[in-house]
Structure formats: structure tokens, C-alpha cells
Amino acid sequence: MSVWDDLIGQEPLAHTLREAVAAARDRLSGGSGRGMTSAWLVTGPPGSGRSNAARAFAAALQCRDGGCGQCHDCHTALLGTHPNVTLVATDRLSIGVDSVRELVRSAALMPANGRWQVVVVEDADRLTEDSADALLKSLEEPSPRTVWMLCAPTAEDVLVTVRSRCRLLVLRTPSPPAITRMLVDRDGVPEVVAAFAARASQGHIGRARRLAHDEATRNRRREILRIPTSLIELGACMVAAANLHEVAQEEGQGVAATLDAKEVGDLEAIYGASARDGRARGYPGALSTLKKDQSKRRTRVVRDTIDGALIDLLSFYRDVLALQTGARTALVNDEVRADIDSLARRGSADSTLRRMEAVLKCREAIAANAAPLLALESMMLDLRV
Amino acid sequence: MSAAADMLAAMPAPTPPPLGTVTLIAGPAEFLSERAVARVLSAVSAIDADADVTQIDAGALGPGAMAELTSPSLFATAQTLVVRELPDLPEGVHDELVAYAAEPAADVALVLVHPGGPKGKRLLDRLRQTGLGHVVTSEPPKPWELPGFVAAEVRHHRGTITEDAAEFLVAAVGTDLRALAAAAEQLVNDFSPERLTIEIVRRYYDGHAEVKSFDIADAAIDGQIAVALERLRWALGNGVPAVLITSAFASGLRSLARMQSAPRGLRDADLAREVGAPPFRLKSLRGQLRSWEGSGLTRGIQAVAQADLDVKGGAGDPDYALERMVLTVAWARGRR
Ligand SMILES: [Zn+2]
Numbered sequence: 001m002s003v004w005d006d007l008i009g010q011e012p013l014a015h016t017l018r019e020a021v022a023a024a025r026d027r028l029s030g031g032s033g034r035g036m037t038s039a040w041l042v043t044g045p046p047g048s049g050r051s052n053a054a055r056a057f058a059a060a061l062q063c064r065d066g067g068c069g070q071c072h073d074c075h076t077a078l079l080g081t082h083p084n085v086t087l088v089a090t091d092r093l094s095i096g097v098d099s100v101r102e103l104v105r106s107a108a109l110m111p112a113n114g115r116w117q118v119v120v121v122e123d124a125d126r127l128t129e130d131s132a133d134a135l136l137k138s139l140e141e142p143s144p145r146t147v148w149m150l151c152a153p154t155a156e157d158v159l160v161t162v163r164s165r166c167r168l169l170v171l172r173t174p175s176p177p178a179i180t181r182m183l184v185d186r187d188g189v190p191e192v193v194a195a196f197a198a199r200a201s202q203g204h205i206g207r208a209r210r211l212a213h214d215e216a217t218r219n220r221r222r223e224i225l226r227i228p229t230s231l232i233e234l235g236a237c238m239v240a241a242a243n244l245h246e247v248a249q250e251e252g253q254g255v256a257a258t259l260d261a262k263e264v265g266d267l268e269a270i271y272g273a274s275a276r277d278g279r280a281r282g283y284p285g286a287l288s289t290l291k292k293d294q295s296k297r298r299t300r301v302v303r304d305t306i307d308g309a310l311i312d313l314l315s316f317y318r319d320v321l322a323l324q325t326g327a328r329t330a331l332v333n334d335e336v337r338a339d340i341d342s343l344a345r346r347g348s349a350d351s352t353l354r355r356m357e358a359v360l361k362c363r364e365a366i367a368a369n370a371a372p373l374l375a376l377e378s379m380m381l382d383l384r385v
Numbered sequence: 386m387s388a389a390a391d392m393l394a395a396m397p398a399p400t401p402p403p404l405g406t407v408t409l410i411a412g413p414a415e416f417l418s419e420r421a422v423a424r425v426l427s428a429v430s431a432i433d434a435d436a437d438v439t440q441i442d443a444g445a446l447g448p449g450a451m452a453e454l455t456s457p458s459l460f461a462t463a464q465t466l467v468v469r470e471l472p473d474l475p476e477g478v479h480d481e482l483v484a485y486a487a488e489p490a491a492d493v494a495l496v497l498v499h500p501g502g503p504k505g506k507r508l509l510d511r512l513r514q515t516g517l518g519h520v521v522t523s524e525p526p527k528p529w530e531l532p533g534f535v536a537a538e539v540r541h542h543r544g545t546i547t548e549d550a551a552e553f554l555v556a557a558v559g560t561d562l563r564a565l566a567a568a569a570e571q572l573v574n575d576f577s578p579e580r581l582t583i584e585i586v587r588r589y590y591d592g593h594a595e596v597k598s599f600d601i602a603d604a605a606i607d608g609q610i611a612v613a614l615e616r617l618r619w620a621l622g623n624g625v626p627a628v629l630i631t632s633a634f635a636s637g638l639r640s641l642a643r644m645q646s647a648p649r650g651l652r653d654a655d656l657a658r659e660v661g662a663p664p665f666r667l668k669s670l671r672g673q674l675r676s677w678e679g680s681g682l683t684r685g686i687q688a689v690a691q692a693d694l695d696v697k698g699g700a701g702d703p704d705y706a707l708e709r710m711v712l713t714v715a716w717a718r719g720r721r
Contacts, residue, residue: 234683238639365694368697368698369697370694370697371690371693374632374635374689375694377635377690378686378687381683382687384683
């Protein structure tokens with residue numbers, strides 16, 4: 001089993017990367033290395049596995065067997081702990097120029113293992129203009145052993161100066177059968193559950209995994225799909241919004257409970273014994289930065305959870321529309337076919353479109369930092385039947 | 386401290402002895418006018434504790450009333466006559482009043498109160514020409530003079546306050562002079578002889594911005610458009626964050642919407658939980674709900690959601706977004 005097996009439904013892309021790995025090996029053994037590229041931009045919809053593709057490539061470059069998936073190099077590269085693989089993931093809204101300058105410096109270092117220095121930037125769409133400027137020179141005239149892997153939802157999300165200097169890799173939305181096969185073969189999920197999770201995830205592999213493995217996630221989804229037919233009067237709309245908001249809030253608390261204290265502990269460890277009594281220089285500032293980041297992450301988890309629910313709602317109305325227009329496609333939410341059917345009969349395609357617009361508007365509002373509960377209430381009132 | 390603010394302060398500049406004079410108090414700041422009236426009353430009673438006091442609205446004065454009211458009374462030697470709402474004085478009594486002002490009775494203190502504005506201006510001019518004993522202009526202080534007003538109030542009660550503390554107090558309490566004066570007195574009583582610092586004032590008035598936001602929301606929900614807009618402008622002018630205002634509206638309408646669909650016959654404690662409001666709010670929520678339909682609440686909530694988005698950067702002018710929200714919510718009341 002190789003590192004490429006992780007790239008679900010991305011055969012063409014895996015092919016390109018395999019060729020690049022072969023060219024890289026050629027260059028290491030003194031050949032021309034034609035076909036090896038040192039700056040890549042990996043794009044694809046959320047959940048399609050941008051970061052996975054970039055890590056697989058990083059592993060294959062470090063592995064002596066071109067990505068066996070078994071050796072120490074492969075393991076550590078996939079995890080992001082390999083000494084010559086730098087993973088840049090951020091919970092912040094932008095990647096600052098200082099951290100990019102630091103990256104550029106470390107990327108130029110000759111790798112200790114004599115192979116490649118790989119930098120994976122997971123949210124290249126969050127590079128500021130200054131950060132992009134700091135990065136440009138390194139992209140244009142890379143050190144001979146440096147490989148940049150930038151990831152973003154679409155190429156348009158990345159500043160054009162950066163984009164134009166990268167080779168583009170586009171991930172497809174993986175098909176339900178490809179996800180089903182992965183869940184069955186790799187995770188040992190029963191066929192029926194895997195097929196359901198693949199369908200319900202709408203091509204989002206992380207979500208498919210959660211749906212397949214976590215009963216709470218399946219239950220939550222079921223609750224969400226019950227919402228549309230429940231919105232009969234004002235009170236029901238308010239209740240639906242409040243419940244969804246509460247679930248998202250709990251999710252945020254959950255992340256806080258598992259991560260926050262550990263991170264504070266790690267920070268204390270860095271500053272040593274004097275951190276706690278406030279004598280360590282720089283510790284209070286570092287702690288307050290960490291707390292700010294943690295609170296931002298909590299907010300983000302809440303918003304992400306709500307967004308996930310809105311995507312489920314959207315798929316519900318898309319199913320309603322499919323029935324109303326007689327389109328012959330499989331329903332994403334087949335398990336609530338009765339509800340979908342009843343809404344389809346009760347309203348027109350026009351009203352369904354209006355509801356979909358309300359959901360989209362709510363997603364945008366949430367992304368634009370709207371008060372989440374209020375935005376949900378406003379949407380639920382629009383969805384009322 | 387500006388001279389203007391000092392002039393507004395509680396301690397009067399030395400006033401002429403009130404008996405035998407006419408005091409004209411003109412200006413829209415009712416609190417300051419009333420304070421000036423009180424000052425004359427206390428000055429008179431300092432001279433003669435048994436002095437008679439007559440208070441009357443100018444509209445009630447007929448021909449001959451001036452002579453009657455200012456004639457020496459049988460039992461008291463001195464008396465004070467306070468005439469309010471001077472613009473309402475009937476035309477026919479103008480001459481009488483001006484004549485009296487030119488030659489006031491020795492044992493009478495006449496106080497004339499004019500609420501400001503153009504009405505009755507000719508009468509004012511004529512009175513001024515008689516060479517009045519004392520003229521007080523009760524102009525409300527400009528916003529930037531309010532901290533000075535607060536400081537003067539504090540000084541009057543023999544306390545001291547730092548500049549930033551006075552500013553914070555204004556931001557927390559608002560522009561209402563009566564409230565500011567009361568707050569200043571309260572603070573001095575509670576903390577004197579300590580100098581009033583911003584920490585003290587903040588400890589005392591924390592959360593006030595929230596309270597103000599709820600006042601705006603309540604006014605809009607009650608359909609009092611002018612009051613709501615006035616309070617909104619005050620809040621915006623005093624640095625109350627826009628999100629506090631939208632969230633107060635959201636919370637007010639949310640409680641109404643939940644109350645409307647709450648099961649009947651719940652005990653108050655359960656209802657409060659269902660509605661998500663403190664129990665003491667239930668009574669006023671019930672009152673508000675009588676004027677609200679489900680469709681209006683829907684419109685209101687959606688208007689607030691839009692405003693929330695607008696003030697967070699979607700719209701060019703957040704103040705306008707909030708004003709529109711106030712209007713939309715107020716108009717959504719009571720309509721089907
Ligand atoms: Zn390997």
C-alpha cells in the first residue's frame with residue numbers, strides 16, 4: 001500500500017505526481033530531472049484532500065522507494081513531523097509576512113538527509129500581499145532542493161503573482177463510489193454504511209469518514225434533515241435555529257476542552273518552571289496570543305459546524321428541487337425521501353429556489369461574521385413552509 | 386474646565402437678593418431651569434422662612450392677575466411667584482407683566498420661566514429692556530461640555546473626579562443632566578473623600594451601555610419611533626458599539642417570538658426559561674406582545690439580521706443601517 005492510495009478518486013493527479021517523483025529521483029542521481037517542478041499549487045473544493053495530496057507528494061519525495069507508505073520517512077512526512085517537511089496550517093485569517101520570511105529562510109536550507117526540503121502551505125489563499133511578495137523570489141529562483149506545495153480552494157483565491165509561478169494541480173470532487181470503496185477497503189466500514197456516508201458527504205472525504213465512524217455525527221445530520229418539514233410556525237423556526245446554534249456551540253466547547261488546556265501546558269513547558277508565577281520573560285505575551293488564537297479557533301469551529309449543517313440543508317432542498325423538476329438523479333438524502341416528497345408536492349420549484357437562496361445567504365452571512373444565532377433565525381423564517 | 390460648564394454647575398454665581406427683583410430663566414434645559422427656580426426659592430426662604438410660594442402656568446393668568454398675585458398678602462411678609470411656560474401668557478396680560486417688571490414690588494420675588502424656542506420672543510425682548518434683576522440662560526451643555534458639567538457637580542458636593550472618569554460617566558449615563566447630576570452626587574456620597582477615578586466609575590456603571598441598548602430596542606418595539614431614534618443617536622454619539630444595539634434588538638424580538646409560541650399555562654419560572662428572558666421581564670414582554678403579530682416579528686427579526694450584517698462591514702453607513710433597523714422594527718409592530 002503506497003502513499004498514493006490516500007488520494008481517493010484522484011487518479012489523473014496521482015499520475016502527474018508519480019511522474020514528478022520519478023523526475024526528482026533522476027535529478028538526485030545526477031540526471032536532468034526534467035518534469036520535476038519546485039512550485040505547485042494544489043486546488044480543489046473543501047474536503048477533496050488538497051492537504052493529503054500535498055503530504056503524499058512530500059512523503060514520496062522523502063521516501064527511498066518513491067512513497068512506499070510504510071517506512072519512517074513516509075510516516076513522518078504524512079504526519080508533518082518529518083525534519084525536511086514543513087507544514088504550514090493556520091487558524092488565523094491571514095498568514096503574516098513575518099512567518100513567510102521565516103519559512104523562506106528555512107526552505108533555503110540544504111536538507112539534512114540530502115533529499116528535498118518540502119514546504120506545504122495549507123491555506124495559500126490567506127497569504128497577504130506582503131507575504132506573497134516575500135515568497136515570490138523563493139518561487140522564482142528556488143534553491144535546488146526546495147519544493148513548495150501551496151494549497152487553496154481555487155487558483156483564483158491565490159494572488160496572481162504567486163499563482164502564475166506555480167504548476168497547477170486540480171483535485172476533482174471524488175465520486176460517491178470512490179469514497180465508498182475507500183471506506184470499505186481501508187476503514188473496514190460495512191458496505192451499506194459506507195454507501196450512505198459517501199452519498200451524504202457530497203464528496204467531502206473528511207465528512208464521509210465522520211459520518212461512517214461517528215454515531216453522534218449521523219444523529220446530528222438526521223436532526224438537521226428533520227428541520228425543513230418542522231418549520232410550520234414562528235416558534236418552530238426559533239427553536240430550530242436555537243438547537244442548531246447550541247449544537248455548534250457544544251462542538252466549539254468540545255474542541256476547547258480537548259485542545260486548549262494542553263496547548264497552555266505546552267507553552268508553560270517551553271517557558272519553564274518560572275512561567276506560572278509570571279517571572280518568565282515573554283510568557284504573558286505568548287499566553288495572551290495563544291488565548292486569542294484559541295478563542296478564534298472556537299469561533300471558527302462554531303461557524304464551520306453551522307456551515308456543515310447548512311450544506312446538509314442545501315442538499316435537502318436540492319433533492320426537493322430534483323423531484324419537482326423530475327430530474328433523474330439519485331437523492332443525496334434518500335433516507336428522508338418521504339419528507340422531501342411532501343415538500344416537493346406542497347410547493348413550487350420557485351419556492352424551493354427561494355429557500356435555497358435563503359440558505360446560501362445565511363452561509364455568506366456566517367462567513368461575513370454575522371451573529372450566528374440571528375442569521376440562523378432569519379434563515380429559518382425564510383424556510384418556513 | 387470651561388467657563389460655560391462652570392456656569393452650569395450647581396453653585397450659583399452670587400445672585401442679587403431675590404426679593405424686589407424679577408428673575409428670568411430662559412432655555413430648553415429644563416433641569417437647569419428648575420435648578421435655578423429652586424435656587425431663588427431657597428434664597429427667599431433664607432431671608433424669610435415663612436414666605437409664601439405661588440407657582441402657576443402663564444396660560445392661567447388673566448387680566449388683573451399680576452396685580453392680585455403680587456399684592457401684599459395678609460399673613461406673610463414676603464412671597465415668591467413662579468410663572469412657568471411664559472410663551473402661553475395671553476397677549477392681553479403682556480403689558481401688565483412688562484409694567485410690573487419695570488417696577489417690581491419690594492417684598493416679592495418673581496420668577497419667569499421660558500422653555501426656549503422662538504415662541505414668546507417679543508415678550509422676552511420687552512422684559513429684558515426693563516432691566517431685569519437676574520437673567521439665567523439654561524442652555525443644555527454641548528456634548529463636549531458634559532464632562533465639565535459632571536466635574537462641577539462633583540466639586541459642588543465637595544468631591545473630586547479625574548477627567549477620564551468624568552468622560553466615562555457621561556458615556557455610561559448619557560446626556561440627561563438630571564441623571565448626570567444624580568450620578569455625580571451618588572458617587573461622591575459613596576466614595577468621598579476618595580478621588581473619583583475611572584476605575585471607580587467603571588465599577589459603578591459597568592454594563593450601562595447594554596442597558597442603554599435595551600432601552601432603544603424597547604422603544605422601537607413599543608412603536609415609539611421618535612424616542613427610539615433619539616436614544617439611538619445618543620448611543621451612537623456616545624460610543625455604544627453597534628453590535629450591542631443589534632444584539633439588544635435581536636434579543637428583544639427573540640423573546641417576543643418565543644413567548645408568542647410558548648405553551649399556554651406555564652408557570653412564570655418555566656416560561657422565563659422557555660422565553661430565555663429573566664422573570665422580571667415577563668410582564669413587560671406580555672404587554673409588548675399585545676401589539677405584535679407573528680408576521681411582524683418575522684419582518685423585525687430579519688431586519689435586525691440585515692442590520693447586523695450591515696454594521697459588520699456590508700454597508701457603507703452603519704449609522705444609517707441602524708436607523709433603518711429601528712424604523713423597520715417599529716413599523717413592523719401591529720401590522721398583519
Ligand atoms: Zn516510504
